[in-house]
Amino acid sequence: MGLLRIMENTLKNVNPPVFQHFSGTGSPFLLENESAYQIWRETRLEHYRCLNPARIINIADASSFSVETQQNLATQMQAFNFAFFEIDRGRHLLSRKDFLKLGRRLGLHRFESSPDQEMDGVTALKAVDASDKRSMYIPYSSRALNWHTDGYYNPTSARIGAFLLYCVNPAHQGGDSFLLDHEMLYLQIRDTAPELLVALMDPAVMVVPANVQNGQVIRPAESGPVFSVDSESGRLAMRYSSRPRYISWKSDELTKQAVDLVTELLGDNEFAVSLKLKRGQGIICNNVLHGRKAYADGSTDEVSRLYYRARYYDTVSFADYA
């Protein structure tokens, strides 16, 4: 991975950002809406000029936000599709229950619950022993996780719209998180080679092979587009993994060029942000591209990486509290 931008926890200037609202048919992510795209593009680039994506927003109470906290989180989410937070300036650790309360306060109600997750919807991510069957999955190891969106193997009907991460304990060494708003990757592709977006929006462009273990199908094969536009909200969603053995791409030349361009753009991206979360800090995001660096645990639980994660079918919304 190339050099990622790490910025100070300050605003670059005090100009208030301008946010856009659009409908399904007016979405700037539809290729036919060129003028809507140009307006959206200028607005988003302005966000990166005047706001700081690495800003960490303090949340005094996970279930009841002050007006200032709500405004700060809404600004970061609208500008970047992700926001870093800390609870009570790092003085207070969230319980699993409070972690879910935070999700509900962000309009996240429909959480994913699958056999490899705990039933309350909160997954405790940590490196497990080789005897644990979860050890075959990278999130349960200390290995690096390269660029992906969560649930890229899910069917469209179970698309992950958002997830929360919360650092209970940072790793002794490494384990930094890195994020890139998938809308900014879309912007870069549309500016470079818009014809390649046609390939990436093809419902047959990628197939995620079935997960078969000991002759048993854990998850069937799933095909779908990389980028898709929600017909009601006009929002852009992305399914992607940079791990080649987990994706079978359509075999035409345009797809090859498109996948190569995505790989190139992810190699060193000016809009990517990297941060090692401290204890009590976390990430709210609308399932943007992300990954983590490899890490090493210490000799006790206190210096072993432990994160809570919850995945949702909803996207972050403050509408209930507007």
Ligand SMILES: [Fe+2]
């Ligand atoms: Fe992930």
